[in-house]
Amino acid sequence: SAVISQKPSRDICQRGTSLTIQCQVDSQVTMMFWYRQQPGQSLTLIATANQGSEATYESGFVIDKFPISRPNLTFSTLTVSNLSPEDSSIYLCSVLDSREKLFFGSGTQLSVL
């Protein structure tokens, strides 16, 4: 299975600022995703990070709020912009292997004051 390093592991941010989360994978992967997990909830897909092109966003998520970069097959960033308390969640990077197994990073716990 792929080893996924995600950072920061947690952060406390002020309202109106932005946080950029980094995801590094130890091998090249085609499919990389970003998920959000709100407190006590299940996981919701934010977007698919496409290498060399714009990310594909799910309904309810927009690029201005959640810009994503994917410069190569081992790295991606998710920025959560113009933070509000409602953005307090765990954000998770994940990759899909050739057997349709999805592996997750350890997540970024974001708290917005």
Added chain:
Amino acid sequence: GQQLNQSPQSMFIQEGEDVSMNCTSSSIFNTWLWYKQEPGEGPVLLIALYKAGELTSNGRLTAQFGITRKDSFLNISASIPSDVGIYFCAAIQDFGNEKLTFGTGTRLTIIP
């Protein structure tokens, strides 16, 4: 969109007991996955199922891909304290469309 209904929502069991949880949907899915999440961590993949009727084990864990392709079951035998966590089912509908739909989770608590 598709939903996976997971039950029970929470379980309180004694150490040594067996655990059963399930995940159902009104839609057909072609791959089922089971994850465990502990506090402060991302979900960890436990078992992946690819074929209707498939029964797969991973140590004390056994999962089955329902014959109708609309459900899956996870069993844990002889539970131990480290089994505590939240268990999520997840499923992929179409090959070539690898977006996962997640269940609502089952929180497992073990009473010593």
